[in-house]
Amino acid sequence: MSRGRVVVVGGGLAGVTAALRCAELGFEVELLETRPRLGGATYSFVRGDLVVDTGQHVFLRCYTAYTGLLQRLGVADSISVQSRFHVPVLSPGGQASVLCRWNLPAPAHLTPTLLGYRMLTAAERMRVARTALALRRLDPADPALDDISLGQWLRQRGESPRAVDALWGLLALAALNAEPADASMALAAKVFRFGVLDTTDSADIGIPQVPLGQLHGEAAHRTLLEAGVGIRLRCKARAIRRSGEGFQVPVRENTGESVLTADSVVVAVPHRAAATLVADLPIPGVATWAKLSAAPIVNVHVLYDRPVTSLEMAAVLDSPVQWVFDRTSISGAPRGQYLVVSLSAAQKHVQARTDYLHDLFIPALRQVFPHARSARVLDFFVTREPSATFRQAPGTGALRPQARTAVPGLVLAGAWTATGWPDTTEGAVLSGTRAAEVVDLDQRSQHGVEVTA
Template sequence: MSRVIVVGGGLAGITAALHCADRGHEVVLLEARSRLGGATYSFARGDLMIDTGQHVFLRCYTAYRGLLQRLGVAGSIRMQSRFRIPVLSADGRASLLRRNGFPAPAHLAPALLGYRMLTLSERIGVMRTALALRRLDPDDPELDRVSLGQWLRDRGESPRAVEALWALLAVAALNADPDEASMALATRVFRTGVLDTADSADIAIPQVPLGQLHGSAAHRALAAAGVDMRLRCRARAIRRCGAGFQVPLRESTGDSVRFADAVIVAVPHQAAAALVADLPVAGARAWQQLSAAPIINVHVLYDRPVTHLDMAAVLDSPVQWVFDRTAIAGAPRGQYLALSQSAAHEHIHTRTEDLRELFLPALQRIFPRARQAAVLDFFVTREPRATFRQAPGTAAVRPPARTGVPGLVLAGAWTATGWPDTTEGAVVSGARAAEAVDLDLRSQRGVEVTA
């Protein structure tokens, strides 16, 4: 039996470990934190169970949904029967983006033509642009050389159409403003996520905290699969040792060394580059060009309900997206709202007191009932490196699973999955990494490998 070490207990590492165990390998999973789940986790604050960030996903996230099924928590999410997003404006206007029962691409026609945040001519222009987008190939390298914003301007889209529709969706999906977002990744988002099939964009929201959905559920599934999980265990390097590898570790009980026939590196790109520094991995220095993009989440607990909506997008306001987290977080009274703020370069280092002065009045303009409500708690969670920077040119930098060193494989949403930095990309990468390792190990043993 071959031994595989998986470094990193996020979604990519969890997936890779499960798939390797399924293939009959002895698997050791190393995680520096005291928990699994990577960037998706929860913590207690008073009576509330808080997710560091609001995570939603789409029906087209088939790999991620498969992982939830494997973890036994597929019943802990709520999927829309049809794509539906209320869109609010600070001036009191409201509209609704929703699909009908028609097949693609007609499924979005009523939503776009009835979108009251745009003029009629802008809506017609948006329809033409959507049809043009549907003809693009997200794997076309030329698309990665331009930004979404530039492509939309070349199509004649007005600044208002870009802001009120395209940016509304793209910033949340790519954690980047349109002028900073790769058109190739934007094409993947809009084609796979919205345009290609009628139900692909239906939104799902976890109904339990992420620590329960990913962390504790993954712990149970990995244990059942026979994976040796080593928490609070940091890999310091990865080095060649004969035909295999040695991994020096730092654990709470002291330093040690683990040996393996193969290693899957499933950590963020900065950490991955440091771990493989002693090995001839081509392009590792270039991974630094992926950089990082921040997200902040603003959390507000009111003493009473201020909105009946469970989710809304917001225009003409500092607020981007609002989610009602009251029931999910276990709030015993009032209403708990979480604001998800992507591409948050402007606010990532802003003091909480200043963010309070910015966002509470903004919420009062969006939800008039908030003017009479008392704020019981206000706090901010910050993710400075929430995703890699999904800018034009990143496709050439994102590495494949294989490193050129037999038995050493990469996983993570930052690798060349073809997807943006999402839960789907992370799970896809983990599955591909396990497949690559299995092929390498079978090849080393002289087992016939067929495509």
């Protein structure tokens, strides 16, 4: 017997997680998604012989909630996690180094690497080691840390501009989609402590070995149906309104307009869309969600007629290139080598013309990979995500809402909510799980069942 009807609005990782968990808890669940597929911002498309992911979406071993979802979807064997954190760092001048961990107890696991990192001077490396120890003593939940930027904190520690660019910024830019000067120190502390410093293997990098559309969208669709969740694709929720003790959700589909009813609603869409959906409900603080703003990610895709590097991935300094990934096998490319340059905090590139980006990045890749100088470019294209994440700047901690709202039965989910994590796949999945827990607690409370939060 159903414990009640739940409508989940949004088919990204947060919505998929919430829908699955609510179904497991005995609710009748309907999932609505405006797109023709599930997966949210993590999806794939076909271009010629390539299956292209719109973003890279690599993850860390410490993303236990995310990998738990992949296990629930039956695709955990479609990811590969490094046996040991290892990132080559390149530069156009030919100088190269490696960031990797040793099999030592934390934080000693990083000491040999920091002391041998050739992109910094010996004095800079010693100061970085001291800064890492100081960072390990910080509490990411301290509200005072959200008032300053990572860049400010590093300057207070005496870090040189080169150390900020060549180490701290290298990692923070990828994790927070923000330059150190624009990144919340609270979120940076979460990344560096939980993801790098506190546990020996937490920073080992995981890379999907199949396209994201297969890993997330197709697997989620299959698993949700098996769990009894109703799925409505190409279905746009227009609003959420109170109706007695429940809710009405007017929707528009290809077949026309209708109104769904629910005992609870989980809103699992980006913050701007969420604010529009709940505009008719008395929820304090909705106007502040817009202050979270958005930050873009741009991916530059290059297909060469021959291999130009043996590296699976690399970070790049002193170049327009930030991170580069070999996507040849994952994309199904029948020949040559398919590289993708991932650009975080890409405000200056998100609206740039493709021919401008071609003239910027093809020479830059030739400087980093000498074999690219003799290779022919078979295809060049750009994918842009103008709102890839919320803007993870100082002060955002106070803007991120909890899952439970002032309206009983109306619950929020999404990486932008108050997960304690940056805007990541881990945060999205955690938010979906928390949303389902709130639905469960609210329904138990409404029916007179004693609950403990």
